[in-house]
Amino acid sequence: MSRKVLVVDDEQEIVDFMERFLIRKGISVVKAGTGEFAVEICKKEMPDCVFLDIQMPGKDGISTLIELRQLSSSLKVIMITGKDDVDLKEKAAHAGALDYITKPLDLSDLHRKIQTYILNT
């Protein structure tokens, strides 16, 4: 059965890149440009995993994370963070984020995390 992943980032280019990367691994992808939209999508159909940008205008990554986890406490959320988002990373961990990937992304690292959290479960 094909896995489904939601990618949430306010930068279109990044969402598109992640989509192509995931599709090539046989994963189906839904995309959201805002936290609000991400929550709407998850209300309709829960994905297997979410890649969630920690810094977004409007509803930020942490509030989005909290709402998503309220919808499903078992939802796997991997935050997309910047190198210097130390405090935010800690907050995300407290709010139930499973792991994070740091921008600029190391695709080997991303590949490993996709294997661990999405494909091998």
Next chain:
Amino acid sequence: MESSYRKGLERVARQMILIHRADIVIKLVLRTIVRDLKVRHAGIFIYDKKHDAYIVKMSRGNTGFKIPSGFVKIKKDNPIINYFTAKRFSFCGDFILLDNIEKLIRSPKVKKDIKAGEFLDDLQTNLDFYQARACVPGFFRKELVGVLFLGDKNNGDKFNTKDLGFLSTLASDVVMAIKNAWLFEDLSRQIEVNKRLFLQMISAFVSSIEAKDKYTRGHTERVMMYALSIAEQLKKRGELSNRNKFVDDLRVAALLHDIGKIGVPEHILNKPAALSEEERDIVREHPAIGDNILKGVDELEMVRLGVRFHHERCDGLGYPDGLHGEEIPLIASVIGLADAYDAMTSDRPYRKALSFDEAINEIKKNKGKQFDPKVVDAFLDYTQETNNKLR
């Protein structure tokens, strides 16, 4: 085919002379590759000191995929980098071709060598991340500065020796452009550091004068602040040409305007009463002494004008040279007003400070007499703009 390559290379070489910004050269090179080599996409990893890794700076292509600039990195121990730097295996050469890597993986020799096999598998996986068919390194001396990566050719052809030669040349061009840009950035940073050092040295120097003259403590800082604020207003009124240089000189001149007081005896500077005529004459020497101190510093020519003439008056009654009106350099008029305002609003042993309103009235009264009218107007603009915060 060959002549189109040569044309492409010549075009890049010509542009390189005109363009000093690395990002523009990279864009040009990638565009040349995509167009002349007819590949689906091309991109470049460039070493980045801050991350100590190679970052995808740009990637472009008509079809195929595009990596957002700065979004992806490869670490120094990534096989794509290691292939060119560590060269742990005999097959590591001057370029990577996916076809060759796949052939190697199937070869009996590699099948026996577990380490080589692992390395090649890892390399293949990484090439696949970027859908890279070929990679070409760009070295500066022995340092790997960047790696070009290319997708499939549009017509499905393989890369040939000529293609790789063309790519190698372009990779060196990019590296050269990046090296130049880095050099330029380092230089600009160094200039900033020196400039800061210079100003801090001057400030330290000036505190030694202020230590001697206890009534003027903090005076220099305030005069500089007022002078720069006046310059800001003169700028708005369009009265400044070559303003960056003017402001730089003004900052230094304001800091140094009283440097000549080092030649005035301490008992006169610190006298707790009004000065005698004779003592006043001695104090009046300080602008010329200051000018003389700075005589040996070539770069401070304009600064010296500010130091020497900051006690001149429009009506010619100032000192040391009794200049009139327009003869007084603007830099000196600005410091003169800033200096006078601060003196008026500071306590002296023999008189109390004037209030803000009294000082402003005094300045208005002396517009065109002691003070340059356009400098007075700029100063009044400043006090109004700051909502009379000086009050």
